Amino acid sequence: MSEPLVIVGNGMAAARLVDELAKVALGRYAIAVIGEEPRLAYNRVLLSSVLAGETASHDIELRPAKWWRDRGVTLKIGCVATEIDVGRRELKIANEESVTFSKLVLATGSTPLRLNVPGADLAGVHTFRDSRDVDLLLTLAAQKKRVVVVGGGLLGLEAAYGLAKAGAPVTLIHLMDRLMERQLDAPAAELLKTLVERKGVRVLLNANTARLDGKTRVEGVELADGRRIDAEAVIFAAGIRPSVALAKDAGIPVNRGIVVDDCLQTGAPDIFALGECAEHRGICYGLVEPAYEQARVLARHLAGAAACYSGSVVATNLKVSGVSVFSAGDFMGAEGSEAIVLSDARGGAYRKLVLSGGRLTGAVLVGDTADALWYLELIRSREPIAAIRKDMIFGRSLAIPPRAA
Numbered sequence: 084m085s086e087p088l089v090i091v092g093n094g095m096a097a098a099r100l101v102d103e104l105a106k107v108a109l110g111r112y113a114i115a116v117i118g119e120e121p122r123l124a125y126n127r128v129l130l131s132s133v134l135a136g137e138t139a140s141h142d143i144e145l146r147p148a149k150w151w152r153d154r155g156v157t158l159k160i161g162c163v164a165t166e167i168d169v170g171r172r173e174l175k176i177a178n179e180e181s182v183t184f185s186k187l188v189l190a191t192g193s194t195p196l197r198l199n200v201p202g203a204d205l206a207g208v209h210t211f212r213d214s215r216d217v218d219l220l221l222t223l224a225a226q227k228k229r230v231v232v233v234g235g236g237l238l239g240l241e242a243a244y245g246l247a248k249a250g251a252p253v254t255l256i257h258l259m260d261r262l263m264e265r266q267l268d269a270p271a272a273e274l275l276k277t278l279v280e281r282k283g284v285r286v287l288l289n290a291n292t293a294r295l296d297g298k299t300r301v302e303g304v305e306l307a308d309g310r311r312i313d314a315e316a317v318i319f320a321a322g323i324r325p326s327v328a329l330a331k332d333a334g335i336p337v338n339r340g341i342v343v344d345d346c347l348q349t350g351a352p353d354i355f356a357l358g359e360c361a362e363h364r365g366i367c368y369g370l371v372e373p374a375y376e377q378a379r380v381l382a383r384h385l386a387g388a389a390a391c392y393s394g395s396v397v398a399t400n401l402k403v404s405g406v407s408v409f410s411a412g413d414f415m416g417a418e419g420s421e422a423i424v425l426s427d428a429r430g431g432a433y434r435k436l437v438l439s440g441g442r443l444t445g446a447v448l449v450g451d452t453a454d455a456l457w458y459l460e461l462i463r464s465r466e467p468i469a470a471i472r473k474d475m476i477f478g479r480s481l482a483i484p485p486r487a488a
Contacts, residue, residue: 085113085155088385089174089182091164091329092190093118095127096358096374098145100188103382105154111386114156115182117174120213121161123148127213128371128401134217134224134245135405167333169351186385189330189341189349189356193323193369198233202295207316211242212323223316224249231255231304231314233292234321235262237403240279242320244404247283254312255279256290256304258321266399266410270426271447274433278406278450287312325360325367340367345391347381357381364394372398396463400455406431409455412445412462413437420444423476436476441467443475454478 088104090097093116101114118124125143132138151158159176166175167187174182195210197203210216211232223230224246232243235257243255261272262279276286291307295317304312325340336342336350340362347355347363358374359367368374373395383390398411416422420439427433432450436443436458442465446458457479461468468475471482 085111086185087183088112088114088186088188089184090114090116090188090190091174092116092192092358092360093120093124093158093160094190094192094358095124095145095371096192096378097188097190098124099375099378100190100357100382101151101154101156103378104385107382107388108386109154112186114154116151116156116158117162117164117176117182118158118160119163120215122214123151123158123160125214130211130214130217131241131245131404133214134220134242135248137248140214140217164329167329167335167354169333169335169354172353185353187354188381189354189360190358191326191329191356191360193325193359195238195319196322196324197319198292198321200292200294202297202301203319205295205297205301206299207297207301207314208295209316209318211238211318211320217245220246220318221249224251227251228315229254229313230316230318231312232318232320233304234319235259235286235288236265236320236322237263237399237401238323239318239320240275240404242318243284244279244282246318248405253283254285254287254314256287256292256306256312258289258291260289262286262288263403263408266408266414266447267449268415268435268447270424271408271410271433271435271449274426274428274431274449275403275406275408277428278431279404282405284404323359323369325362327360330354330356330360338362338365345393346384347377347392348384355381355385363392366394368395368397370397370399396459398459398462400452400459407448407450407452409448409452409458410446411455411459412443413439414445414447416445425476434476438468438472441469443468 129143163177195212247253293307296303327337330341331337341356357377380392416437425434435447437445443461474482
């Protein structure tokens, strides 16, 4: 008889875990997926494409309903998990229903941060995180509302680009001195800023939000240096926080995220966590690829095979505000490393490779990212690059001609 396995969360990590389990343990578990959003799992990375009108909302669904049924999965969407009874191995849902489990996987993702500033609770202040937010932002864009987006990381840039393309006048404000400071060095970020501004987004850096003005609805954003920006709507996109409340309330150890070991197990027996809500060796990964790697390891572990997750080489390979961006590894360059740079600001392209100990240890690409996966493979494999060193900045086709590949 199949063991009851319950997954809390219906996002990209949960969908990939079901896919991996179907490959290595089909039939071993009776899987139930509990999702808070009232729709099938979808590709969250493509939300900005929906906002920009480049993709329809239904087209970003990861799998059709039949795919889940064919794998014996019971989907409970539009349901909020409220409590884990660790001793009785029960998960309670908001309508007072309980689901029993043999194994429980927490894939609860994260929640958007709202800045703790005066006026943050005014009407017209929103976040950008899920498909429900997109519907609301589309309404704002259709009404040509003046929007201020707070946050110059990936989420903020995506929200700003989508809103601008949909017709709203947009100002993006960022606390730091460059955009996407966690993924890009200064020259790459400056090029990205130029390319984003060409798409109609006004960008203000070193902009510290002091307060939101307005009586009942937001009317403007006041910065710490005294500048004021008129706004009929404000979008907070200044970071995320792992969703850990369900685990914490159940007595499961939590730091910033839900603490897991190399098998993705939490501090409670037969309860696991993966994706944005999990903290492994002190790191919470807010990216999709580490969640997919964790899903592969956890599926093997649940299938009874030897499996160990030792962490991920963090890489970003996305189209940000319509601009292709890639970064991986030690892209800033630790002491003793050297950098090779190829820059074409007029053509909208930037390429930087960081070398250390005869190996590629980091890379940043803006504009042309065709060689991104090759560079990532070199970083992860730690393969010596002496033979291709002088040509690798120009890409794989020149560094490794077809006859020698």
